[in-house]
Amino acid sequence: MSASPTSFFWYELMTTDMKAAEAFYTAVVGWRPETWGGSGTPSYTVMNAGERGVGGIMDIPDEVRQSGGQPAWLGYIYASDADAATAGVEKAGGAIHRPPTDIPGVGRFSVVADPQGVTFMLLQPDGPDQPPVPAGTPGHVGWHELYTTGWQKAFDFYSSQFGWTKADAMDMGEMGIYQLFAAGDEPIGGMMDKPEQIPVPFWQFYFNVPAIDAATERVKENGGQVLMGPMQVPGGSWIVQCLDPQGAAFALVAPGDASGSKMV
Template structure:
């Protein structure tokens, strides 16, 4: 049955120090932190770009820590039917780490992984979709990058489950192929086989800022690390790849240096 392509629409940081992470990203990206509480739920902070929520921050759950989990960002892909989407992931060779579960007042979610072992979430929200924002809007997520062990098979998986289509294929020499992908419009990300120095496959998310050099300085001034960049990428944007003070990987993108 034909369906509308689906991509990431919410982002969540699991961290070892929620309050410190709130302060770091507020200082670096300019997010406004807002506590969110539901009876019986662990503490959670929504981060806002202007008056619109773009993601959340929470302390790492005990079971996540016991499984060896480290501070990391995760993305939520919208599902029209969380149960059917989770079953589709399983049939396509992925893993369902947590079966679909209701979050009162939010929606129905599931924790899954693609066939290469990269974890992401599915969410069937209770409310309607929010209107899209321009791709380079400060504080929003401007790019999604998958480092994996087999990008061709990874693309086939996401294409079959969420309707993603191929964009430009870029030859990066010794680093291999970088495959752009779209979800019903312009490209929203890329995927490639991970370099040896990256220990495990993962999704990396790029947060939009207005000027890359100033943002890189804010990362360092607030206790984070700049691992790579500033670097200009095709299309004229500038990026840096970073670690926050708790060790979670993230990246920043800006239209100018």
């Protein structure tokens, strides 16, 4: 188990059309794209909220395409020792898809999966840690949601590896329990058993936007698809769940006022 709680701190979209994805998220979320790397390295675009990077966009690697991989957002969990964290995942019943590998100038990473088969990455970054971003900062990730098979076992896994703790739990009736979790003082996400219409377990990430109605219209205007919402959730925030034009799932979250009306 991690000495102190650790969580996601970088996000990556693997897609079939980098330029189209860059344009879509720039328009919808307000990110500023910036090309990273040099000659001889695969194309990679860093998406910035202000002056700070939030995540990256890259082409789906050939080996992932050949195995049937589809466009998707993946998250990196911080590791102070990537090798030890990777070994811990395997020992706890997870899988290693790519062993720890160095990225010059970035850090040491691995590609792993939890016992239910949900892929995520571990990253031991080079250089000093960046300060935390205030909750709700536009363009950053405001919520992490795991759709899985057997959320109790999933929680036990992430708790044992990364120090996550249980927060409130909500009974959603036929949909089961929605368990909030924290990596420190405040909840950062929730997990639940996936509905039948979701084919495989996965992590969904919610990007902060100032107003949900305007953001939802931007999704539609730029070729995305709205799957659910906008809807208000406990605590007052508004969410919408979507697909981007290449088929990757993502979600948006915006604050709500005391009366429950959507912000404009």
